[in-house]
Amino acid sequence: MDNRPLEYDYTVAKMFMLTTVLLGIVGMLVGVILAWEMAFPAVNTIAGSGLAEYTNFSRLRPLHTDAVIFGFTFSGIWATWYYVGQRVLKVSMAESKFLMFLGKLHFALYLLVVVAVVGSLLMGITTSKEYAEFEWPIDIAVVVVWVIWGMSIFGLIGIRREKSLYISIWYYIATFLGIAMLYLFNNMEIPTYFASGGIGAWYHSVSMYSGTNDALVQWWYGHNAVAFGFTVPIVAMIYYFLPKESGQAVYSYKLSLLAFWGLMFVYLWAGGHHLIYSTVPDWMQTMGSVFSVVLILPSWGSAINMLLTMKGEWQQVASSPLIKFMILASTFYMFSTLEGPIQAIKSVNALAHFTDWIVGHVHDGVLGWVAFMIMAALFHMAPRVFKREIYSKSLMNTQFWIQTLGVVLYFTSMWIAGITQGMMWRAHDEFGNLAYSFIDTVAVLHPYFTIRAVGGTLYLVGMFLFAYNMYKTMTSSRRVEESELQNASPMGA
Amino acid sequence: MFHWLEKHPFFFAVAVFVTIAFAGLIEILPNFAQASQPVVGTKPYTTLELAGRHVYIKNSCNACHSQLIRPFKSETDRYGHYSLSGEYAYDRPFLWGSKRTGPDLMRVGNYRTTDWHENHMKDPAAVVPGSIMPAYPWMFKNTADIDTAYAEQVTVNKVFAVPYNAEIPMADGSKTTVALAATLDEAKTSALEEAKVVAADMKDQEVKDAVAAGQIPEIVALIAYLNSLK
Numbered sequence: 001m002d003n004r005p006l007e008y009d010y011t012v013a014k015m016f017m018l019t020t021v022l023l024g025i026v027g028m029l030v031g032v033i034l035a036w037e038m039a040f041p042a043v044n045t046i047a048g049s050g051l052a053e054y055t056n057f058s059r060l061r062p063l064h065t066d067a068v069i070f071g072f073t074f075s076g077i078w079a080t081w082y083y084v085g086q087r088v089l090k091v092s093m094a095e096s097k098f099l100m101f102l103g104k105l106h107f108a109l110y111l112l113v114v115v116a117v118v119g120s121l122l123m124g125i126t127t128s129k130e131y132a133e134f135e136w137p138i139d140i141a142v143v144v145v146w147v148i149w150g151m152s153i154f155g156l157i158g159i160r161r162e163k164s165l166y167i168s169i170w171y172y173i174a175t176f177l178g179i180a181m182l183y184l185f186n187n188m189e190i191p192t193y194f195a196s197g198g199i200g201a202w203y204h205s206v207s208m209y210s211g212t213n214d215a216l217v218q219w220w221y222g223h224n225a226v227a228f229g230f231t232v233p234i235v236a237m238i239y240y241f242l243p244k245e246s247g248q249a250v251y252s253y254k255l256s257l258l259a260f261w262g263l264m265f266v267y268l269w270a271g272g273h274h275l276i277y278s279t280v281p282d283w284m285q286t287m288g289s290v291f292s293v294v295l296i297l298p299s300w301g302s303a304i305n306m307l308l309t310m311k312g313e314w315q316q317v318a319s320s321p322l323i324k325f326m327i328l329a330s331t332f333y334m335f336s337t338l339e340g341p342i343q344a345i346k347s348v349n350a351l352a353h354f355t356d357w358i359v360g361h362v363h364d365g366v367l368g369w370v371a372f373m374i375m376a377a378l379f380h381m382a383p384r385v386f387k388r389e390i391y392s393k394s395l396m397n398t399q400f401w402i403q404t405l406g407v408v409l410y411f412t413s414m415w416i417a418g419i420t421q422g423m424m425w426r427a428h429d430e431f432g433n434l435a436y437s438f439i440d441t442v443a444v445l446h447p448y449f450t451i452r453a454v455g456g457t458l459y460l461v462g463m464f465l466f467a468y469n470m471y472k473t474m475t476s477s478r479r480v481e482e483s484e485l486q487n488a489s490p491m492g493a
Numbered sequence: 494m495f496h497w498l499e500k501h502p503f504f505f506a507v508a509v510f511v512t513i514a515f516a517g518l519i520e521i522l523p524n525f526a527q528a529s530q531p532v533v534g535t536k537p538y539t540t541l542e543l544a545g546r547h548v549y550i551k552n553s554c555n556a557c558h559s560q561l562i563r564p565f566k567s568e569t570d571r572y573g574h575y576s577l578s579g580e581y582a583y584d585r586p587f588l589w590g591s592k593r594t595g596p597d598l599m600r601v602g603n604y605r606t607t608d609w610h611e612n613h614m615k616d617p618a619a620v621v622p623g624s625i626m627p628a629y630p631w632m633f634k635n636t637a638d639i640d641t642a643y644a645e646q647v648t649v650n651k652v653f654a655v656p657y658n659a660e661i662p663m664a665d666g667s668k669t670t671v672a673l674a675a676t677l678d679e680a681k682t683s684a685l686e687e688a689k690v691v692a693a694d695m696k697d698q699e700v701k702d703a704v705a706a707g708q709i710p711e712i713v714a715l716i717a718y719l720n721s722l723k
Contacts, residue, residue: 056629057627061553061556195644199677257495279576280524358592421593
């Protein structure tokens with residue numbers, strides 16, 4: 001072998017980049033339809049009464065959450081894994097036929113699962129557990145896809161040239177292990193067709209857990225799917241892409257250690273905050289509440305580490321839209337990980353639980369932190385993967401501001417809606433009777449639901465700009481040389 | 494130690510797994526040791542109720558309606574007695590929900606009638622002016638899946654010892670029994686008997702005709718389930 005630099009193989013990364021963009025648009029489009037349905041119920045039958053069963057809020061809602069989590073976010077995680085993994089481990093996928101095969105198999109099976117999920121949710125085949133709606137045949141397929149990804153991670157690690165694992169790799173490993181554990185335990189179910197000797201629907205199952213126990217396991221999963229799907233792997237991304245793009249070293253290694261192990265230890269306790277004032281034992285509710293507040297420390301540890309990485313280089317935020325995306329993402333991460341613990345305080349939770357404030361919290365996290373970081377990662381990868389500069393810098397800037405405005409409209413309207421709702425539900429008049437009927441609290445939300453729908457629509461418009469910019473980058477942008485790809489990504493005007 | 498772990502991926506992975514599994518072990522295991530004991534008056538679901546519960550799940554009613562009354566005066570005033578753990582002993586899966594776009598339904602059987610539900614599913618805004626709930630016309634056409642409901646009854650009876658065909662204590666001191674049919678045909682017959690009781694209070698002629706002809710539309714099963722929530 002001569003002494004040429006390593007040529008990385010981005011075949012699998014490209015495939016997942018494609019699904020990140022496509023499923024991002026699908027998931028967010030469905031979300032926008034849902035938002036308009038809540039503001040104007042007539043939208044439920046927008047495709048005619050014959051198709052109302054499939055365009056109805058209740059059928060689309062799980063499709064929206066699953067498309068954004070498992071379609072957009074996980075595609076993004078895998079796209080970055082198949083890019084970052086090779087680069088920080090200093091080994092090319094092309095060096096191992098087996099790993100290449102695994103990567104492609106990973107993608108192919110994933111596509112099959114996506115088709116099965118969309119079909120079954122539209123048909124109303126669901127277990128009703130949030131973000132774990134799939135019936136047992138799909139659950140098994142998901143586990144297979146997951147195991148293949150695990151083999152791919154540890155396979156690549158096994159043949160690495162760089163002996164020490166970079167911070168991002170810690171987070172990818174944790175994502176793999178965390179979701180594996182959570183998903184397996186929450187989806188324990190018994191197929192009724194086999195248990196009853198061949199009666200009824202073959203795909204139907206019944207949960208191994210009942211009532212309060214089922215709720216406990218579900219929210220242990222539900223909250224931590226956020227942890228290991230929306231936090232841990234996104235932190236993996238920012239630890240790689242922000243230093244790369246800005247040309248700055250990570251501010252503090254010690255802080256990254258503290259933040260990582262702290263996050264691993266604390267996060268799993270926090271699920272209990274979904275069950276405050278429910279029928280789970282009081283000590284668990286308290287643990288959930290207390291540990292949620294403690295969680296601020298490791299979360300802010302990573303975010304501050306990232307912000308301080310920009311020390312002395314803040315002019316880059318003004319000059320590069322890519323850095324803007326990442327810095328806004330870190331800022332929203334801090335914001336969202338402060339908001340969550342506030343909502344987990346018992347007295348605040350009494351007001352906030354079951355309201356739109358929670359919906360707002362989820363979305364400032366997902367739109368502001370997760371989606372911004374994934375799009376930034378794809379923008380950084382595109383010139384290196386396609387050997388072309390990013391098609392348009394001004395389009396990126398436009399997208400940034402449209403989407404930022406969208407997020408702000410979204411969470412501010414949902415804050416007001418949620419707190420209004422909570423206050424009206426609990427209001428009593430001077431005789432001690434309830435001051436409002438339930439429908440009064442629905443009617444008052446209409447303006448906020450409309451603002452939210454506008455905010456969501458703006459964000460979706462930004463997604464289309466993103467897709468267009470990526471498409472033009474792939475097809476008709478100026479070619480770039482390897483030497484142009486150190487640090488800051490080359491961008492057209 | 495951390496530097497060493499970063500050079501040994503296997504031990505690194507083990508360390509991560511132990512760290513994340515810790516909280517789950519401490520929080521979840523103790524509650525499993527004492528599985529939910531039903532409170533007095535909590536009964537397993539009949540075949541028709543279970544089929545209706547499946548309709549409820551199929552249409553993600555739990556996305557907008559909770560089934561968990563918290564121990565606050567405003568909630569007990571509005572929805573009835575706060576929820577007790579044992580009341581969910583036969584709920585697989587639990588249906589607490591996480592968002593109240595509409596009101597809580599845990600005890601909806603106490604204050605809504607068959608007739609009200611029928612009108613509400615057809616045109617929610619006509620019953621509750623200002624409602625943003627969509628209509629569910631297909632529930633009046635689709636047939637409820639009694640087979641799967643029966644399969645589930647057999648499964649929970651066999652695997653989790655859910656007490657069908659056994660005496661269950663009621664709040665007033667009496668005993669009651671929820672029957673589990675011996676065969677699928679018997680289950681269908683008894684579900685149809687139950688469905689006739691519900692359909693008698695309904696207005697929709699097509700639904701009445703269907704039940705008279707031995708069919709069970711989804712709406713009938715759903716209402717049987719909603720009526721059982723008390």
